[in-house]
Amino acid sequence: MSEFKRVDGGVTAARGFRAAAVCAGIKGKTTRPDVALLASDRDAAVAGTFTTNRVQAAPVKLCRERLAGGAARAVVVNSGSANACTGPQGMRDAERTAAVAAEALGVDVRTVFVCSTGTIGIPLPMDRMEAGVREAARALSPDGGPAAARAIMTTDTVDKQAAVELRIDGADVRVGGMAKGAGMIEPNMATMLGFLTTDAAVEPAALQDCLSAAVRESFNRITVDGDQSTNDTVLLLANGAAGNRRLGALHPQWAEFAGAVAAVARDLAMKIVADGEGATCFVTVAVTGAASNADARAAARAVANSLLVKTSWFGGDPNWGRVMDAVGYSGAEVREERVDIAYDEVSAVRGGMKDPGTPLRALEEALRRKRFTLTVNLNIGVGTDTVYTCDCSEAYVKINSEYMT
Amino acid sequence: MSEFKRVDGGVTAARGFRAAAVCAGIKGKTTRPDVALLASDRDAAVAGTFTTNRVQAAPVKLCRERLAGGAARAVVVNSGSANACTGPQGMRDAERTAAVAAEALGVDVRTVFVCSTGTIGIPLPMDRMEAGVREAARALSPDGGPAAARAIMTTDTVDKQAAVELRIDGADVRVGGMAKGAGMIEPNMATMLGFLTTDAAVEPAALQDCLSAAVRESFNRITVDGDQSTNDTVLLLANGAAGNRRLGALHPQWAEFAGAVAAVARDLAMKIVADGEGATCFVTVAVTGAASNADARAAARAVANSLLVKTSWFGGDPNWGRVMDAVGYSGAEVREERVDIAYDEVSAVRGGMKDPGTPLRALEEALRRKRFTLTVNLNIGVGTDTVYTCDCSEAYVKINSEYMT
Numbered sequence: 086m087s088e089f090k091r092v093d094g095g096v097t098a099a100r101g102f103r104a105a106a107v108c109a110g111i112k113g114k115t116t117r118p119d120v121a122l123l124a125s126d127r128d129a130a131v132a133g134t135f136t137t138n139r140v141q142a143a144p145v146k147l148c149r150e151r152l153a154g155g156a157a158r159a160v161v162v163n164s165g166s167a168n169a170c171t172g173p174q175g176m177r178d179a180e181r182t183a184a185v186a187a188e189a190l191g192v193d194v195r196t197v198f199v200c201s202t203g204t205i206g207i208p209l210p211m212d213r214m215e216a217g218v219r220e221a222a223r224a225l226s227p228d229g230g231p232a233a234a235r236a237i238m239t240t241d242t243v244d245k246q247a248a249v250e251l252r253i254d255g256a257d258v259r260v261g262g263m264a265k266g267a268g269m270i271e272p273n274m275a276t277m278l279g280f281l282t283t284d285a286a287v288e289p290a291a292l293q294d295c296l297s298a299a300v301r302e303s304f305n306r307i308t309v310d311g312d313q314s315t316n317d318t319v320l321l322l323a324n325g326a327a328g329n330r331r332l333g334a335l336h337p338q339w340a341e342f343a344g345a346v347a348a349v350a351r352d353l354a355m356k357i358v359a360d361g362e363g364a365t366c367f368v369t370v371a372v373t374g375a376a377s378n379a380d381a382r383a384a385a386r387a388v389a390n391s392l393l394v395k396t397s398w399f400g401g402d403p404n405w406g407r408v409m410d411a412v413g414y415s416g417a418e419v420r421e422e423r424v425d426i427a428y429d430e431v432s433a434v435r436g437g438m439k440d441p442g443t444p445l446r447a448l449e450e451a452l453r454r455k456r457f458t459l460t461v462n463l464n465i466g467v468g469t470d471t472v473y474t475c476d477c478s479e480a481y482v483k484i485n486s487e488y489m490t
Numbered sequence: 491m492s493e494f495k496r497v498d499g500g501v502t503a504a505r506g507f508r509a510a511a512v513c514a515g516i517k518g519k520t521t522r523p524d525v526a527l528l529a530s531d532r533d534a535a536v537a538g539t540f541t542t543n544r545v546q547a548a549p550v551k552l553c554r555e556r557l558a559g560g561a562a563r564a565v566v567v568n569s570g571s572a573n574a575c576t577g578p579q580g581m582r583d584a585e586r587t588a589a590v591a592a593e594a595l596g597v598d599v600r601t602v603f604v605c606s607t608g609t610i611g612i613p614l615p616m617d618r619m620e621a622g623v624r625e626a627a628r629a630l631s632p633d634g635g636p637a638a639a640r641a642i643m644t645t646d647t648v649d650k651q652a653a654v655e656l657r658i659d660g661a662d663v664r665v666g667g668m669a670k671g672a673g674m675i676e677p678n679m680a681t682m683l684g685f686l687t688t689d690a691a692v693e694p695a696a697l698q699d700c701l702s703a704a705v706r707e708s709f710n711r712i713t714v715d716g717d718q719s720t721n722d723t724v725l726l727l728a729n730g731a732a733g734n735r736r737l738g739a740l741h742p743q744w745a746e747f748a749g750a751v752a753a754v755a756r757d758l759a760m761k762i763v764a765d766g767e768g769a770t771c772f773v774t775v776a777v778t779g780a781a782s783n784a785d786a787r788a789a790a791r792a793v794a795n796s797l798l799v800k801t802s803w804f805g806g807d808p809n810w811g812r813v814m815d816a817v818g819y820s821g822a823e824v825r826e827e828r829v830d831i832a833y834d835e836v837s838a839v840r841g842g843m844k845d846p847g848t849p850l851r852a853l854e855e856a857l858r859r860k861r862f863t864l865t866v867n868l869n870i871g872v873g874t875d876t877v878y879t880c881d882c883s884e885a886y887v888k889i890n891s892e893y894m895t
Contacts, residue, residue, distance in 0.1 A: 138818035140829075170844070392882075392886075393890055414543045419544040424545075436577070438611070482883060485798055486884075
């Protein structure tokens with residue numbers, strides 16, 4: 086984010102977007118907000134990426150359909166129920182939610198997107214949902230971004246927002262975003278919702294390329310527990326309110342704009358990992374020297390998802406043996422006697438064995454940092470990959486054994 | 491095991507085998523035994539299966555070499571150090587361990603196998619190891635099986651033994667075994683050692699087929715945490731002391747004998763899962779109706795290894811949504827609207843949705859059982875697979891964050 090000017094406002098940092106949050110009672114008797122509405126004052130171009138899970142929630146199916154239409158005016162998001170595994174009724178409920186929002190906003194129903202997050206298998210309480218959507222429509226505000234970011238939280242402990250500003254064609258262009266996700270997080274976008282907005286005018290096909298690339302380097306590089314969800318969705322709306330010349334791959338500032346979108350996505354993704362359920366540290370797992378990038382990715386994921394590695398981080402134990410073990414079963418080509426492992430700048434393993442020059446104390450100090458990088462160099466080829474993750478604490482188990490059906 | 495007569499004695503239930511355990515100090519200053527020695531009074535045919543991890547401990551490499559020789563007289567097993575990621579020194583230490591045992595027993599060094607389990611990356615304290623092996627050789631006893639079973643434990647809370655007797659060619663034949671393993675357990679044999687003995691005479695090639703089949707249906711069907719280890723080894727020694735006509739695939743009682751080996755292996759594997767680190771329940775995950783057996787296996791593994799599913803079991807929460815989710819990302823072909831899920835006899839999901847006929851209370855009751863079967867019917871084809879696993883509790887995290895390097 087350093088190269089971009091940060092601004093406040095999250096999804097409503099970009100001009101022409103309004104948002105609101107209400108407590109509709111989807112989560113039961115609580116005062117926590119659970120319905121967010123994001124609206125664009127004009128038709129926005131829209132891009133989306135979705136979970137690869139074969140079991141997909143009704144709102145994911147709806148969003149995929151809507152995406153083909155090419156235009157977005159609003160996104161309804163609820164927490165408390167995923168509206169997944171809810172069959173034909175779930176689809177009807179998602180459609181009805183969109184219809185209620187469209188009516189309240191006076192826009193075409195085909196431009197209204199719906200996203201849900203929460204428990205799987207429970208039908209949406211539609212009376213409360215409808216009332217919530219109508220209330221949210223009345224409450225829309227150009228300052229509503231932060232409230233919306235709070236309404237989409239489930240087990241998140243903090244809301245996740247980001248926004249940057251850059252100058253394109255003499256116009257100030259903004260890219261904002263919000264996300265939720267704390268558990269069931271795994272590369273390929275798991276229980277994770279992300280919403281990006283920009284007031285730039287962007288060609289639709291270029292917008293999709295831009296989002297896909299940004300997601301690949303952000304939300305698809307994070308893992309908390311290796312579980313992929315049924316509901317993951319990232320949407321990017323571009324409404325053109327900034328008045329720039331339409332951006333596309335041939336625009337001289339295209340790379341700069343794409344970089345801003347990537348920066349916001351990355352910032353949101355990092356915030357998700359940092360808020361991983363029960364997490365006490367943020368770990369970057371970087372694999373280099375692999376036979377291929379795919380091998381590097383397999384090794385990085387195996388390490389980042391190994392329960393034994395994650396619990397050793399929680400214990401402050403530089404247990405590189407478990408890292409060697411995970412790399413060994415990752416499926417990547419590994420020549421044991423070539424593997425080097427380091428925690429930040431501290432070498433743990435040289436040539437597949439304990440680095441004799443490093444005292445245990447130095448490794449333990451590296452692990453005491455709240456953020457550190459674990460580097461695994463396979464020393465075979467030039468493949469690289471990086472994954473962001475966190476440790477696994479007793480609190481993770483507590484949270485997930487008590488988060489009841 | 492029901493069809494076989496159970497007997498006591500573990501690995502020394504079979505005639506012509508002796509065992510011993512000593513406290514050599516490999517685990518540091520403790521009175522816990524950490525070196526076990528198993529010896530056959532005569533050359534035994536031997537079969538083995540090993541970890542598929544690309545990082546393999548020195549003793550695994552040694553055992554693979556020895557296996558080609560075809561004969562076994564002894565197996566040395568130590569706990570406290572895995573002798574993995576220890577480079578050329580590790581190989582020398584494993585060879586030296588075998589040599590010391592061969593000398594003490596007066597047998598060919600090529601018939602001595604070595605297995606290690608414990609922390610990765612720490613060289614064996616060879617002075618203590620050698621003294622321990624010599625002491626164990628002096629202490630060998632035909633009643634030493636139970637003591638040996640205790641000496642190979644690491645985080646195990648109970649020793650794992652089994653033995654059965656059957657009649658072949660008018661002779662009483664016995665098959666015994668011991669195993670260790672509680673964490674880093676995953677199909678494909680993870681931090682798991684298993685030793686089976688029989689006094690039957692068996693053709694070497696048939697013995698290997700018999701062991702491979704038994705392992706496929708036992709140790710390769712269990713998972714605690716999805717981590718595969720560097721040291722997994724299962725050995726089966728057949729010394730012919732029972733005096734039967736040599737068993738092979740054409741012997742009329744071959745299937746019966748192979749069944750006995752499979753029963754012992756299965757019993758040991760079940761004991762490993764039941765003793766899973768921090769486990770409070772034993773779960774059989776059975777997938778049926780998959781497009782292929784491979785699909786069924788992928789789905790069963792995804793469910794059995796899902797942290798979210800495992801923590802929900804710990805919480806007593808029949809969270810079938812997390813099961814649907816795991817099946818969805820398993821890679822198996824899934825048609826959401828066809829999936830049925832049941833806990834024991836209690837239907838949770840019909841056609842991809844909550845079974846409306848089942849009250850939550852009934853599901854919760856099923857989960858309160860210490861052993862239950864989760865059945866997932868994909869209703870697509872005829873592929874089936876079964877995996878045995880346990881829940882994931884806060885104690886698992888505690889154990890593995892405190893088990894220091």
